[in-house]
Amino acid sequence: ARPRVGYFYTGKTGAQLLTEKIGKLTVKEYQSIPVVVNESASVYDAICTMFLEDVGTLFVVNGSSCLVGILSRKDLLRASMGKQELEQMPVNIIMTRMPNITTCSADDLLSDVAQILITKQIDGLPVVNKKDGSSNSDMEVTGRITKTSITKAFVDIANNRIV
């Protein structure tokens, strides 16, 4: 019998195997906690929340904790340039809303989400749990995946912590 040490040819190169491993990383391994504001909050409140929580993207939810919108730093900066009173302006005037929100789920591949962030030029996606499979309207926000999450995964790969 040949000794069980060294290399056995599997039909794939080691590089292919690692690429496959990277390609199998999922959202749930790198997602962070979502930061949400209620749809009745003011733009002023949203800006304060963004600074206090130090995030770049806020998710807007309704009374049933379901996702109804997204606010980026850019949206808030644009609003704060205007002449209106930020305390009086509700976030649902300036937020991005369905069907223009891209979401992902905890089991999605990190590489697919990274591709979406690049292609759509957005900073982060909400990780959602669809309460009712047939409807887009009932989505509970369970996480947040951003370019920071992807950068953390990159550091892990470079430091050989994936394998």
Add this chain to the structure above:
Amino acid sequence: ARPRVGYFYTGKTGAQLLTEKIGKLTVKEYQSIPVVVNESASVYDAICTMFLEDVGTLFVVNGSSCLVGILSRKDLLRASMGKQELEQMPVNIIMTRMPNITTCSADDLLSDVAQILITKQIDGLPVVNKKDGSSNSDMEVTGRITKTSITKAFVDIANNRIV
């Protein structure tokens, strides 16, 4: 003589080899064009530049095109919340300045820069060319490296485009 096909043992696994390749990626392969404003520009001008160029970080330069400061979306949002006139406020009042600016050079490793972005919790670094090796004060800005650059590198790895 053994046939020159298949695998030869090099003392390293294929995974180690790919990790090494990823660890050798440099800033210059993924940097993008820097967007700068002059130190005499107003905060209002800076916000307009940020929207027009669609970037998250602006670099502030002096009359000799040398780096004197950095402006993030957060800095600009904070300023725009205040009561002062943005057209009258110069950017050098609110910018981050030396020695609190972290820079990198085109030959730095992408993995080191990714680690800095995570550790220091910043969105992007200026890529600089030190005109005078002995001084920190004369730095020409030649590029920009951000979490977007790192996310692009991640997508390339996942799609097996590095090897």
